[in-house]
Amino acid sequence: MRVRILLVVFAMSVVGPAGVVAQNARSTSDTVEVAQSRRTAITRAVQAVSPSVVTINVEETKRVRDPRFDAYDDAYVRYFLRQSPYREERVQGTGSGFIVSPDGYVVTNEHVIGAADEIEVLFPDGRSMPATRVGSDEATDLAVLKVDPKEALPYVEFDTTSSPIVGEWVIAFGNPFGLFEASQPSVSVGVVSATGRDLRAESDGRLYRDMIQTDAAVNQGNSGGPLVNAEGKVIGVNTAIYSESGGSIGLGFAVPAKRAARIVSEIRDRGAVDRSYYTGLATVSVTPRIARALNLKRSGGVLVHDFDFGSPAAAAGLQIYDVITEIEGTPIETREDYIARIYDFRPGDTLRMRVLRDGEPREIQLTIGRRE
Known part of the structure; x- marks a missing residue:
């Protein structure tokens, strides 16, 4: 048994350099592969x-408010102290x-x-x-x-x-x-x-x-x-x-x-940014109550309840009781949606609007004007 062990060890020592080279080659290849995968x-x-x-x-x-005034914020105290409860402070951000x-x-x-x-x-x-x-x-x-x-x-x-x-x-x-x-x-x-x-x-x-x-x-x-x-x-x-x-x-x-x-x-x-857009429209969100009054199938959209004569809305052919449901393909559910969508456009831009008039869909093109 002892001889066999010696032979094994000896054999390993003889073939070691070649084995180390092969092992190092595999190790290098694996390292490159891992580095590339990272x-x-x-x-x-x-x-x-x-x-x-x-x-x-x-x-x-x-x-900013002076914290000394938090305990006794009184008009008479401020009068006699001749001091404002506020002070200027340099703030970093x-x-x-x-x-x-x-x-x-x-x-x-x-x-x-x-x-x-x-x-x-x-x-x-x-x-x-x-x-x-x-x-x-x-x-x-x-x-x-x-x-x-x-x-x-x-x-x-x-x-x-x-x-x-x-x-x-x-x-x-x-x-x-x-x-x-x-x-x-x-x-x-x-x-x-x-x-x-x-x-x-x-x-x-x-x-x-x-x-x-x-x-x-x-x-x-x-x-x-x-x-x-x-x-x-x-x-x-x-x-x-x-x-x-x-x-x-x-x-x-x-x-x-x-x-x-x-x-x-x-x-x-x-x-x-030029926010001087002008449409001449006065709108309100279509609530379930308004939808029932107009015999609409559902709520959502904005109702035109007034507009300026001679305005872009009038030139586009919009009428009172029209309901705007889309602007440039974007659904309009509330007046906030309408305002936010209009914010994306500038005077001179032409909008494609989809409206309901007497329950029937229509396409309207409105060219935004400039507010004086």
Whole structure:
């Protein structure tokens, strides 16, 4: 037995180098295969988009309540103290954004920059630049900034030729909670959970309509960052989350690229979005009670209950008691839907409307005018 063991050991030592070479060859092959398998469409998209994602720091002066007055907020006390219960305070905030042109145009959310006095853009390579406000649109919560680089910057473009697919992989970029200044952006991966989401809560004049819903983690500080598909194309701007804790629970919402691209282009060209549209219509949502009064089969849509003579509505041939049910193929269920849809168009645009008149469907074309 002892001899046999020695022979075995000896034999192993003799054939060892060849065996090691073969084993190393297999190991190297496996390593290359694993390395290649790690590089997926997601990692390639992250590598391509990351250099164009930035952090945005802002400072603004806000009028805040002095906490000393909380205990004795009394008019006589304020009179004798000759002091206001409010004071001005410098407030700092942070958000995300992304570069959309080599000469330094940056897209973010309107609520990120707010009424900021100072805006600073931090780049993944550690550089920082002051930024100026080109313009913003409160309704869609989008804003455009401008920095002045000495050389061309890496940038991304909006995907306006395709629509998000429910269930496809998406990547959310940004700087959650402003934790990582001047560093590579954080990424989170999820899917498109739904499209065409309307957030019913309207605040500060914003209309969050037709949003992309995703379960990719979007937290405070991610606002203004891009939502990207597996091809590395920007399909939306991360804008809002639903959360009771302030952190991500898998309900994030992004402004779709087609809408964002148009708003951004208009802001770059004019510095603002033209909201001077005029139709001359006065409308109200068709409730079940109104539907019964009009002998309609169902509620939904908006009822024309008045219009200005000589207005675009009159020129289009709309009549009182017409019910608008579609605009450009989009169903209209409430007056809020109607307003949100009109917001997408500008003076001079012609809308295709589907209306019910005496219960019969009709096609109406209305050319939007300009409010003086």
